[in-house]
């Protein structure tokens with residue numbers, strides 16, 4: 001059968017390249033144009049990546065803003081080359097490059113090439129993972145990867161999950177499920193229960209837990225932050241006491257959130273002991289493994305996650321320790337049925353199943369998102385081209401390097417280090433001679449800014465017990481101990497100069 005005005009289905013594809021606006025649509029007729037334009041973009045980026053000699057140029061917002069503001073968005077450029085030239089000025093030249101060995105700041109990883117191949121494929125095909133009829137094989141690939149991850153965790157045969165935009169969304173969804181499970185388990189009316197719901201986490205847990213509690217309509221003080229021990233881990237005894245106190249006060253703990261890899265300290269809460277306390281009190285356990293999930297594929301350190309298999313839900317961020325591009329993340333749950341709390345039906349999209357009808361696999365039934373990227377493809381190609389051990393050994397390498405960095409700093413009298421990380425962070429501060437905490441705060445703040453302004457290295461800052469510290473987050477296996485030692489010396493130089501100048505000439509350098 002043929003439709004008037006259309007070529008028959010088996011006719012040769014059109015060869016003429018369309019002109020005008022349609023030249024920009026990716027269609028049969030522009031496939032070659034697509035290949036050419038993308039190749040040009042890849043050439044630029046690969047040249048830029050290859051000649052990056054520092055992680056950052058040190059550009060300030062004030063210096064860059066006029067360049068971006070000067071672009072006339074209503075007057076397009078003639079060709080991709082011109083657009084890419086302009087992009088050099090507004091973005092590429094001054095971007096922060098995580099692949100550079102002296103980028104040591106946040107939980108950003110250099111990305112693996114198989115994942116970039118996945119990214120290129122998934123954006124061109126542009127599947128949307130909400131319903132089977134918008135993705136087909138993409139749905140099955142995502143489901144395989146969810147099953148694979150759940151199996152690595154050890155969540156059991158009823159496990160399920162879904163890819164998310166990041167750890168923040170995974171934690172939000174985990175707490176949504178916890179809230180709904182808590183409501184489902186009691187006869188207390190929801191409006192009476194909500195103000196009495198509590199979430200127990202540690203003080204070193206992620207702020208997204210607090211944000212999720214607010215979004216879920218919980219009380220302002222619903223998240224109870226337990227003090228941590230000297231290694232920045234949750235104390236199981238403090239947890240037991242807090243669970244008992246909540247019970248005695250008529251409060252309902254809807255979830256305990258344990259962290260497998262705290263953002264600052266890389267500390268892993270004692271999961272088995274925490275699972276024991278949760279089981280004894282009949283409380284749901286969520287494990288935030290946004291950072292520590294890379295251990296799931298570590299050839300040498302999987303045991304550090306022992307107990308994670310007892311969680312009711314787990315957050316994993318492949319875009320942190322699996323070397324995946326942003327975004328790639330998932331929420332896993334022990335009991336797949338719990339995901340029903342995220343299920344809403346629309347007649348046009350995912351109609352409620354008829355009693356007898358066969359239900360299509362619609363991932364929107366499990367997700368907080370509707371239209372959703374096929375991020376799973378990046379992990380799929382990573383596993384198919386590298387395999388899990390190769391990913392895990394990259395993570396192992398950076399953990400080893402962080403331990404070397406910790407030892408280096410612990411043996412350096414100019415610095416003070418906080419707890420030794422189980423993962424790949426090092427929290428430390430420059431210590432001027434003499435007991436001057438306020439001066440130390442300013443000197444460390446100054447050193448961090450001066451370092452970033454020079455572009456020689458990028459490190460993070462954080463507070464420990466109210467004082468200013470610096471932080472390395474190592475996620476690049478290319479970072480050597482020599483790189484670390486070099487950056488440590490630069491920090492000591494900047495901080496030392498600050499202390500010296502302040503002593504000799506008043507306050508020389510404004511520190512914001």
Ligand SMILES: *Cc1c(COP(=O)(O)O)cnc(C)c1O
Pocket residue numbers: 107165166167168169171205206208259261262263288289290291317329
């Ligand atoms: C990064 C992080 C998150 C948030 O993840 P995003 O992907 O940035 O949204 C949550 N928990 C922990 C422990 C993290 O390190």
